[in-house]
Amino acid sequence: xxxxxxxxxxxxxxxxxxxxxxxxxREITFLLxxxxxxxxxxxxxxxxxxxxxxxSDKVPDECLSPKEKYENAVRKSCLFGKLVKDKLLEFGGxxxxxxxxxxLRRIADAFFKEISPLLLHLGMFVPTILGxxxxxxxxxxxxxxxxxxxxxxxxxxxLGHGTFIRGLETTATYDPETEEFVLHSPTLSSFKWWAGGxxxxxxxxxxxxxxxxxxQCHGTHPFIVQIRDLETHQPLPGIKVGEIGPxxxxxxxxxxxxxxxxxxxPRMNMMMKNAQILKDGTYVKLDRxxxxxxxxxxxxxxxxxxxxxxxxxxxxxIAVRYSAVRRQSEKKPGEPEPQILDYVTQQHKLFICIAxxxxxxxxxxxxxxxxxxxxxxxxxxxxxxxxxxxxxxSCLKAISTSDAALLxxxxxxxxxxxxxxxxxxxxxxxxxxxxxxxxxxDYTVLLLQTARFLIKAWEQAEAGKPLTPTVSYLTKYFxxxxxxxxxxxxxxxxxxxxxxxxxxxxxVKSIRNRxxxxxxxxxxxxxxTVQLVAAAEAHCRAVICDVxxxxxxxxxxxxxPNVRAVMRQLxxxxxxxxxxxxxxxxxxxSAVSEEDVVALxxxxxxxxxxxxxxxxxxxxxxxxxxxxxxxxxxxxxxRVYERLMEEALKSPLxxxxxxxxxxxxxxxxxxxxx
Ligand SMILES: CCCCCCCCCCCCCCCCCC(=O)SCCNC(=O)CCNC(=O)[C@H](O)C(C)(C)COP(=O)(O)OP(=O)(O)OC[C@H]1O[C@@H](n2cnc3c(N)ncnc32)[C@H](O)[C@@H]1OP(=O)(O)O
Ligand SMILES: Cc1cc2nc3c(=O)[nH]c(=O)nc-3n(C[C@H](O)[C@H](O)[C@H](O)COP(=O)(O)OP(=O)(O)OC[C@H]3O[C@@H](n4cnc5c(N)ncnc54)[C@H](O)[C@@H]3O)c2cc1C
Numbered sequence: 097x098x099x100x101x102x103x104x105x106x107x108x109x110x111x112x113x114x115x116x117x118x119x120x121x122r123e124i125t126f127l128l129x130x131x132x133x134x135x136x137x138x139x140x141x142x143x144x145x146x147x148x149x150x151x152s153d154k155v156p157d158e159c160l161s162p163k164e165k166y167e168n169a170v171r172k173s174c175l176f177g178k179l180v181k182d183k184l185l186e187f188g189g190x191x192x193x194x195x196x197x198x199x200l201r202r203i204a205d206a207f208f209k210e211i212s213p214l215l216l217h218l219g220m221f222v223p224t225i226l227g228x229x230x231x232x233x234x235x236x237x238x239x240x241x242x243x244x245x246x247x248x249x250x251x252x253x254x255l256g257h258g259t260f261i262r263g264l265e266t267t268a269t270y271d272p273e274t275e276e277f278v279l280h281s282p283t284l285s286s287f288k289w290w291a292g293g294x295x296x297x298x299x300x301x302x303x304x305x306x307x308x309x310x311x312q313c314h315g316t317h318p319f320i321v322q323i324r325d326l327e328t329h330q331p332l333p334g335i336k337v338g339e340i341g342p343x344x345x346x347x348x349x350x351x352x353x354x355x356x357x358x359x360x361x362p363r364m365n366m367m368m369k370n371a372q373i374l375k376d377g378t379y380v381k382l383d384r385x386x387x388x389x390x391x392x393x394x395x396x397x398x399x400x401x402x403x404x405x406x407x408x409x410x411x412x413x414i415a416v417r418y419s420a421v422r423r424q425s426e427k428k429p430g431e432p433e434p435q436i437l438d439y440v441t442q443q444h445k446l447f448i449c450i451a452x453x454x455x456x457x458x459x460x461x462x463x464x465x466x467x468x469x470x471x472x473x474x475x476x477x478x479x480x481x482x483x484x485x486x487x488x489x490s491c492l493k494a495i496s497t498s499d500a501a502l503l504x505x506x507x508x509x510x511x512x513x514x515x516x517x518x519x520x521x522x523x524x525x526x527x528x529x530x531x532x533x534x535x536x537x538d539y540t541v542l543l544l545q546t547a548r549f550l551i552k553a554w555e556q557a558e559a560g561k562p563l564t565p566t567v568s569y570l571t572k573y574f575x576x577x578x579x580x581x582x583x584x585x586x587x588x589x590x591x592x593x594x595x596x597x598x599x600x601x602x603x604v605k606s607i608r609n610r611x612x613x614x615x616x617x618x619x620x621x622x623x624x625t626v627q628l629v630a631a632a633e634a635h636c637r638a639v640i641c642d643v644x645x646x647x648x649x650x651x652x653x654x655x656x657p658n659v660r661a662v663m664r665q666l667x668x669x670x671x672x673x674x675x676x677x678x679x680x681x682x683x684x685x686s687a688v689s690e691e692d693v694v695a696l697x698x699x700x701x702x703x704x705x706x707x708x709x710x711x712x713x714x715x716x717x718x719x720x721x722x723x724x725x726x727x728x729x730x731x732x733x734x735r736v737y738e739r740l741m742e743e744a745l746k747s748p749l750x751x752x753x754x755x756x757x758x759x760x761x762x763x764x765x766x767x768x769x770x
Contacts (some may be wrong), residue, residue, distance in 0.1 A: 107734030109435055110712060113420050117643035117713030119658040124717035127659075128457060134640055135719070138199045145179060145203050146723045155719040157209045159748050162342060164229075165210075169348035170297065172207045173214045177244055189364035198402060205410075206723035209524055211349040216249065216292035219399070222249030224302050224392040224632050226366035228318050237320060245326070248434040249293040250392065251354055256285025259541050261390075266356065268305040272377040275363045277319060279305060281355040287336075290535075294352025295339025299324040301354070304389075309377045318367040318389060323354065334359035345527025346566050371613030386478040387486075394486060396536045397493035398467045404500035404595035405456035412449040413731030415507035415714040418514070419446060420712050421734045423701040437711060443704040445510045449503045450707075451670040454663075455498050455644040457653070461491060462643050462670060469678070482565040483554070487549035497532040498539055504529050511729055514736070517744040521727040532710045540629055543636075550600050550635055551607070566639060583695060585645050588671040591686045592638035595678065598685035599631035634681065641671055653665070662710050665703055672700040 106114075122135075129135040157165055158196045180200065204212060240246040257263045265286030267278040281287055288294070294301060300322050307317040321337045323460070326350065331337050336355040343351070366568045368374055371385035383389065419437035436442050439639055497587065507521040508515040515522050519630055533539050553567040563571060572593075573579065579594025610620035648667045652660045675682060675696055682688045707714070722731045728739035764770040 106732070107421050107736070109420050109423075110417060110734040113712035116709050118622070118657065119662055119715075121713050121717045123655060123712070124663070125719045127655070127663075128454075128717065129719075130461070138158065138202075141199050142203060145582050145722060155748060156519065156746055157348075159746070162347065163473070165348050166213070166296065166350055169208055169213055172503065173212045175292045176204065176212065176215065177753055181244075187257065198406075201403070201467050202406065202720075202724060205276075206724065208348065209294070209726060211520070211528070213293045213297040213348060215349065217244075217247050217298065220250035220396060221298075221300070221394055223300060223395055224250060224318060224367070225320075226371050227391045227395065228302075228389065231266040233364065233368060237752060239429050246300050247293070247298045247651065248302060248320075249291045249352075251288040251291035251294060251299045251301045253286045253288065253290045254285060255289045255353070256283070258290070259538055261316055264304060264306060264693075266303065266305040268303075268307050268319055270307070270363070270373050270377050271360075272358070272375065273734040275375055276360045276372075277366065278454075279319070279359045279361060280305065281357070281503050286355075288352075288354035290351050291348040291354070292351050294337065294354055295350035296352070297424050298348055299326055299329065300572060302397055303354075307373070307379070308365075308373075309373055309379050312379070314379050314381075316370070316389065317371060318360060320365045320367065321359075322359055331674045332359075336431050344590065345531055372586070384477075385482055388474075388479075389481075391579040392537055395467075397489045397542075398463055399457060400532050400536060401460040401463055401496045404496050404529055404532055405453055406461055407525050408449060408456065408500045408503055409453040409718040410447065410720055410730075411507040411525050411722055412453055412726055413718050413725060414447055414522060414727045415449065415510045415515070416711050416715040417731075417734060418520075418729040418736060422768040423737050424511075424512075426617065433462060435697065437708070440701065440704055442510060443708055443711075445506050447666075447669060447704060447707050448673050449507055452499055452503055452710070453718070454648070454666055455640055455670055456500065457645040459492065459640050459643045460495070461485065462579065462647060463489065481564075483549060484566060486582060486693040488566055488639070490537065491546035491632050492639070493537060494533075494539045494542040494546075495633060495636045495640065497529065501526065501530040501533055505709045507610050517728065517740065517743075519618050519728040519740065521730070535564045538541055542633040543629045544625060546632040546635065547603070547625075548629040550631060551604060551628075554600050554604050560656065562674065567635075569593040569638070570597055571601070581682075581686050581692055583699070585668055585671050588675050589638065589642045589645055590642050591688070592634070592674070595681045595685045596631065596634040596638045598633045599627065599681070605629045634678075637674060637678075641674065644670060662707070662714070665706050666714075669700065669703040672696055672703065676700060684700070723753070 101551065126132045126135050129138060138605065153168070157168065198457045222238070222241050225234060225241060226671065231239060234332060237246065241248060243264060252261065252264070253266055256265065265281070265283055266288065267280050269280070270277055289302065303319050303321045304316050305319060306313045306420060322332065323337055324331055334357045336353075336357070337351055340351050363373060368390045370381075372380045372382065372739055374380060378609060414439065419442055420435055422436045423433040424436050425433060427438075437446075466485065466488070470481050473479070473481050481740055494580050504522065504526045508520070509524060511520060511522065514520055521551075539547075550567065553570055554562055556563055557567075579598075606624045606627060607617070607620045610623055611617060615623070645667050648663050652663045655663070676693075677698075679688075679693055683693075716732075725731065728743055731739060739740070744750070759769065
């Protein structure tokens, strides 16, 4: 596959796909990056970071022992950290990165096949210092955290409680005599469990504990706690800490456990932006909203939508390129084997992945802008927008992570047996993304938070009160009756809102009917939760469809006709896919007819055919470099079989022709001597 100059040629099928693509791939890359300048900066950063020799592992990570894997991940994390500090600051300092922190996130995938043990340091420890500390505390902790003298994590979840934060058992009792807090783990279930980097890596962590002072409990609050000696790294007296063991994924993140035996920390280690303890033990609440200490979780939920969009784009790139290279079976007797991408069922599996990656990315960009507005409001002392934003970020986190995990698994299925190889990278991408459905708030729990907001919004609509933007549609659909059907994109989005309104209305009726039978409101709510989760999901899908459609139109206003056409095809495909997936709901809540359903299906299949010639161009437009994709099946040149063989030969089992187990066990068994 090499030409005379040693340059590796691209697989012929892939080369032909690229030659036949109808649009200029770079144009879509620029759209997805938020502009040509962003693409140029990203590429520059990638060019000088991804050439480093530390990227190459002689033995594949998956062939190492858990201990070796962890040590390799620490080594690379430190080198990556140094690289960020020394080289990337040449680009004008971290603050100028802004959205380019997403570039760092992208590059990190080239360094760590799994997770950096320092992810929680940058991802949650530093953001919590920024969000929960006073200015004075920030000036003490931030420089030490950014220069990596202090390495931290976020320890909230306990063995007994993750979801129910109010039920956490770790206590922080204030002692006015010494002006210290005494941290204690009263039970086994109160041990902190799960925090990334806690097992072996960090020397500090943010601990969320029940604050007691003057004989009263004031609920959970965050504290900065040193747990290891800065010189020896030994756990400090009163601290019991370790790693929680192997998991489905995240195996280089040294997630840990932590218990306290009457462990003392200074008063000022309480993060005091939202509440304070005065020297004499008086509790002063500064948070007028009441849930500001949950701020880091909201921030990460916003980040996670982008995170899963990127991971889905990686999986789609791998699966689509592989499907263009792979040939299998025959469509008609005697014909050459087609590329598997030519099977309509394969297109059905994959094109929704491309469209969903776009939908989630555009929604994530919109969510980020909305979040910035909320943060500005909070800075000016306004918290009115928080309930709506909490409801919005909760459902978007739940649905984006769940959809992405399912579709990444679909990408793996679509690669047949080779998708099961670790070297395809699909298993690792899946194991990482499926965790996002649970961490930072479980799927069901977050949808129920959104449902709570939706039911209140419905009651406000009934009372004729004004509604906030994302639920203003309820006023329109407030009256009973089916939503008129219209098969345009706008019509499908309206119908999606109609379905959401219908489901919310049905929940309200169910709860009220149950209350009428004598049940308490809580019991009536509990019995209705299956419907409430479905209503919140419907609401979220309507929001994603709406944002995706309108953002795609806005972004492509100045695009070339071919780019506009293919972007329009993708959004229409997405809307048709979900209309067909939820056809039962549409039949129940809209005026869609059986003929309309047939037309929807036909249009959907036409769209698959229209997108087919551009599929490889569309995944190329994600512009994810081979070092980041890390996949034998998805590399740009399509040398799938060569790469599979090269990787197989790296397996330690292939280092010797005969393994010693032959002499120890097999031979004795064969000779009847075992
Ligand atoms: C340079 C490189 C950069 C790298 C960075 C890249 C990073 C990207 C990737 C990130 C990866 C990071 C890895 C993270 C690993 C996982 C970390 C964790 O899981 S950590 C652990 C994560 N753990 C979890 O996520 C735990 C999940 N559990 C929870 O969040 C809470 O227990 C709860 C929300 C379910 C209930 O809370 P509870 O206190 O019982 O409250 P009630 O139900 O009684 O409701 C009362 C009222 O409060 C309201 N309200 C509630 N929350 C909020 C809010 N945030 N706001 C506003 N309002 C809120 C609610 O609506 C209601 O209002 P109303 O109706 O009365 O008007
Ligand atoms: C890879 C990974 C990394 C993590 N990293 C961290 C970290 O760094 N720091 C940290 O503090 N935590 C971390 N966590 C913990 C994570 O935040 C929790 O696992 C998560 O919040 C879910 O809580 P739980 O495990 O207690 O699940 P549970 O709440 O016990 O959920 C179990 C089941 O019960 C259901 N359920 C629970 N409550 C309700 C309810 N009210 N209504 C209906 N159903 C309900 C859920 O839907 C779920 O099906 C991590 C977890 C994972 C998997």
